[in-house]
Amino acid sequence: MADFGEIVDGTFALSQEQIDIRKYGLSDIKASGIPTVYHAGDVVNLPYASGEISTCEAMGLAWGAFSSGITPT
Amino acid sequence: MAKRSGSSFGTFGKPEQFIPKGVTPIRTEFSRGSIPDSIYSSNREAAWTRWRRGFELYCNTVATNNYSYPFDYYIPLPPGTVIPPGSNPPKIPGIFQGFPTTNKELGMHWAGVRVAGSLRFDNVRDQDGDPSPILSVTEDEDYWYVTLSGDWDSSHPLPAPLFIPPVGPIPKQYPINGEILEDRIITVGGTPITKDTIDPTTQKRYGYIQAVLVSTDEVNGILKLQKQGSVEATPDGVFRTPATRPPNVGRYLMTGTRYCCSCQDFTRRDYAYMTGLGQGNQKLFPRTKVAAIKPGRYEVMRLNGVVDNNAMTSAQVNRQMEVVSPSPDYNIPPTITPNSSTVPGTLRDNPGVFRDFGATYLRSTPLPSLEGATSEGMPSYEDYGTTRNPDGSYTITSLTDFWEPLLDELRYCKHIYAMKFAEKVFPPEPSDIPVDIGSITAWEQSLVEKTNKENEKASYALMTRGLSMMDVPPYNCQAPMMMPMSQKLFNVPSTFVRMDGFRMFDKNGKEYNPSQGGSPGI
Numbered sequence: 001m002a003d004f005g006e007i008v009d010g011t012f013a014l015s016q017e018q019i020d021i022r023k024y025g026l027s028d029i030k031a032s033g034i035p036t037v038y039h040a041g042d043v044v045n046l047p048y049a050s051g052e053i054s055t056c057e058a059m060g061l062a063w064g065a066f067s068s069g070i071t072p073t
Numbered sequence: 074m075a076k077r078s079g080s081s082f083g084t085f086g087k088p089e090q091f092i093p094k095g096v097t098p099i100r101t102e103f104s105r106g107s108i109p110d111s112i113y114s115s116n117r118e119a120a121w122t123r124w125r126r127g128f129e130l131y132c133n134t135v136a137t138n139n140y141s142y143p144f145d146y147y148i149p150l151p152p153g154t155v156i157p158p159g160s161n162p163p164k165i166p167g168i169f170q171g172f173p174t175t176n177k178e179l180g181m182h183w184a185g186v187r188v189a190g191s192l193r194f195d196n197v198r199d200q201d202g203d204p205s206p207i208l209s210v211t212e213d214e215d216y217w218y219v220t221l222s223g224d225w226d227s228s229h230p231l232p233a234p235l236f237i238p239p240v241g242p243i244p245k246q247y248p249i250n251g252e253i254l255e256d257r258i259i260t261v262g263g264t265p266i267t268k269d270t271i272d273p274t275t276q277k278r279y280g281y282i283q284a285v286l287v288s289t290d291e292v293n294g295i296l297k298l299q300k301q302g303s304v305e306a307t308p309d310g311v312f313r314t315p316a317t318r319p320p321n322v323g324r325y326l327m328t329g330t331r332y333c334c335s336c337q338d339f340t341r342r343d344y345a346y347m348t349g350l351g352q353g354n355q356k357l358f359p360r361t362k363v364a365a366i367k368p369g370r371y372e373v374m375r376l377n378g379v380v381d382n383n384a385m386t387s388a389q390v391n392r393q394m395e396v397v398s399p400s401p402d403y404n405i406p407p408t409i410t411p412n413s414s415t416v417p418g419t420l421r422d423n424p425g426v427f428r429d430f431g432a433t434y435l436r437s438t439p440l441p442s443l444e445g446a447t448s449e450g451m452p453s454y455e456d457y458g459t460t461r462n463p464d465g466s467y468t469i470t471s472l473t474d475f476w477e478p479l480l481d482e483l484r485y486c487k488h489i490y491a492m493k494f495a496e497k498v499f500p501p502e503p504s505d506i507p508v509d510i511g512s513i514t515a516w517e518q519s520l521v522e523k524t525n526k527e528n529e530k531a532s533y534a535l536m537t538r539g540l541s542m543m544d545v546p547p548y549n550c551q552a553p554m555m556m557p558m559s560q561k562l563f564n565v566p567s568t569f570v571r572m573d574g575f576r577m578f579d580k581n582g583k584e585y586n587p588s589q590g591g592s593p594g595i
Binding site: 008 | 152154157162164166170189239243246496498
């Protein structure tokens with residue numbers, strides 16, 4: 001079971017060499033650390049628990065506020 | 074050469090004398106001597122080329138992985154809404170992907186991606202607080218009608234954001250219409266399945282489908298999904314399109330990957346150029362051709378009430394975007410007379426930003442229910458429509474412009490094709506290979522070299538010139554070409570697209586907040 005916010009399905013496959021030395025394409029630039037977070041085609045796990053304001057609910061609140069002429073603080 | 078004296082305003086050439094040498098009358102009959110269906114052929118070949126160029130861009134992007142700006146966008150909440158302490162903030166994960174180009178003054182097209190799974194329907198509850206999985210599905214030739222489980226009626230319709238009730242003069246809204254939905258959530262709070270996830274009870278892959286939501290029946294809890302462009306992950310672990318079966322009963326829907334692009338091809342808008350590309354630093358006067366001015370909607374960016382079209386802003390600044398729309402009963406005069414006048418706000422003109430607001434091309438799919446149907450057909454051209462009045466004037470009856478079609482209805486550009494290749498939702502060929510292309514091997518080899526060369530050239534131009542005039546996301550997200558894209562991509566009102574909502578990730582995956590002075594690690 002994936003944790004909140006984790007990518008559960010990604011298609012940006014990096015080779016072990018690329019992950020180890022962060023060497024991209026023909027570039028000689030090397031960096032440490034993990035690769036950047038999201039890539040096109042990723043699927044993220046965002047299961048909001050009961051009582052939390054989910055993305056879906058926040059979007060609804062935003063559109064509802066817009067209809068009433070309310071802007072965010 | 075005659076030169077006017079007394080002024081340095083200009084030098085006028087002598088008119089050339091027209092000599093009709095070699096010009097002969099047309100003697101051919103209709104359709105003879107020309108290419109039959111040449112417009113259709115051109116359209117088809119352009120569709121194929123757009124698809125194929127997308128694959129080259131995808132390969133190039135994967136190889137270099139540059140100009141990728143991942144982010145979390147924290148949705149601002151209305152006043153008085155409190156996030157419980159310790160809870161996860163509502164956020165939209167995504168990426169701004171830059172595509173260097175030689176065909177744009179600032180050297181870069183920016184495409185936006187909203188990652189799949191951003192919206193989940195396992196939080197949608199009915200009046201009794203019960204969750205709303207798919208209860209049943211019916212279908213006709215072109216659509217699936219998905220009924221969500223729950224107790225829905227006119228007093229207790231589908232909740233926001235599926236349906237926003239009318240408020241005063243503001244009509245009811247359906248913000249989620251146009252979203253790509255996937256039946257990938259098996260249980261409430263469960264992890265979205267992938268195309269390879271195996272059902273432990275059957276030891277077979279679950280599979281799922283992806284389709285666009287086109288309309289919502291809030292009273293009966295019915296979502297109308299479009300078969301056109303649908304994708305199916307089959308139990309064999311492959312994708313096929315159009316999907317051959319409806320969404321699975323008992324599952325919860327979530328949103329699929331959403332794309333938007335700022336390029337001229339996708340928006341069908343032509344940028345104004347302030348300098349002559351390839352001509353040094355030659356300045357151009359911003360103007361719009363009269364022929365390009367016509368009715369339609371356009372955006373005006375304001376900062377503290379003053380129009381502000383700067384490409385760059387500070388991360389502490391929030392502009393306001395207003396979509397200006399002409400009155401639908403605005404009459405176009407049949408003739409221009411000395412007394413004719415234009416009504417401010419009815420014609421689109423934004424000199425220095427856009428040269429032409431254009432029309433739109435929509436995706437189409439002929440007969441998606443038939444066996445062997447293609448996922449995409451020839452795009453359809455849409456523009457504003459008029460009717461002729463008895464007095465000879467014209468009245469606008471419809472506006473099919475940048476703001477009218479749903480996001481996924483617009484024809485894809487090569488940048489979106491590139492990202493759909495990255496998603497491995499392998500976009501099928503929209504048409505056959507052009508017949509007069511010659512050797513496909515030679516053509517593709519030439520294309521690879523050309524793409525590589527162009528990207529190198531474009532990257533150089535971007536580094537030396539573009540980045541001096543334009544910043545990178547999120548600092549450029551309030552540029553006139555970017556803010557409409559952000560609004561469409563996030564699918565929240567433009568007043569809720571604010572710079573303090575962006576959390577960016579640097580190359581090491583470390584989060585930073587630009588609005589508070591954060592910057593990527595070195």
